[in-house]
Amino acid sequence: xxxxxxxxxxxxxxxxxxxxxxxxxxxxxxxxxxxxxxxxxxxxxxxxxxxxxxxxxxxxxxxxxxxxxxxxxxxxxxxxxxxxxxxxxxxxxxxxxxxxxxxxxxxxx
Amino acid sequence: xxxxxxxxxxxxxxxxxxxxxxxxxxxxxxxxxxxxxxxxxxxxxxxxxxxxxxxxxxxxxxxxxxxxxxxxxxxxxxxxxxxxxxxxxxxxxxxxxxxxxxxxxxxxxxxxxxx
Numbered sequence: 001x002x003x004x005x006x007x008x009x010x011x012x013x014x015x016x017x018x019x020x021x022x023x024x025x026x027x028x029x030x031x032x033x034x035x036x037x038x039x040x041x042x043x044x045x046x047x048x049x050x051x052x053x054x055x056x057x058x059x060x061x062x063x064x065x066x067x068x069x070x071x072x073x074x075x076x077x078x079x080x081x082x083x084x085x086x087x088x089x090x091x092x093x094x095x096x097x098x099x100x101x102x103x104x105x106x107x108x109x
Numbered sequence: 110x111x112x113x114x115x116x117x118x119x120x121x122x123x124x125x126x127x128x129x130x131x132x133x134x135x136x137x138x139x140x141x142x143x144x145x146x147x148x149x150x151x152x153x154x155x156x157x158x159x160x161x162x163x164x165x166x167x168x169x170x171x172x173x174x175x176x177x178x179x180x181x182x183x184x185x186x187x188x189x190x191x192x193x194x195x196x197x198x199x200x201x202x203x204x205x206x207x208x209x210x211x212x213x214x215x216x217x218x219x220x221x222x223x224x
């Protein structure tokens with residue numbers, strides 16, 4: 001499985017944008033880039049995914065580098081409820097997700 | 110609530126006992142996954158089913174672990190002769206078969222404590 005690298009933790013102020021980076025230099029052409037997050041005491045929750053183009057949904061935006069070797073999850077206005085561990089995952093087919101350590105996002109009021 | 114349901118939410122058992130966890134996926138999701146998560150780590154894949162067929166089980170941690178999905182609906186994960194190292198959160202997820210999206214929806218998990 002192709003590997004992803006994320007910072008262990010990040011801090012943000014409430015109502016400010018947050019950019020969560022992910023490096024995946026060994027990504028293959030068929031790998032989709034998925035982001036999940038896990039709030040305390042809950043199972044992981046899907047956030048967004050993309051292949052080549054930038055993507056937006058109601059939760060976040062995903063910016064994918066032109067060479068696809070890195071991506072950034074963007075939360076436009078962080079709230080206290082966005083405090084979670086965010087996982088960047090490469091996925092090529094309908095089977096398992098391979099989670100790394102993720103980035104623990106702390107949001108300060 | 111039509112999300113993924115797991116039962117029980119918490120299980121405390123003594124070393125050497127057998128435990129069984131149940132997962133009810135979102136209806137009409139034909140793929141079902143089991144993961145294990147230890148403290149401070151990301152979830153680790155164990156096994157998955159497409160309908161009643163178990164398509165991947167090489168990641169089950171030992172032969173003490175087994176999973177079933179007899180009618181392609183709910184699934185059970187059994188751990189025989191539990192050990193203290195089995196203490197973890199066991200997560201279930203389901204997804205539809207459309208590969209391009211294949212978003213997995215997770216339950217809240219079953220937390221196992223082996224004393």
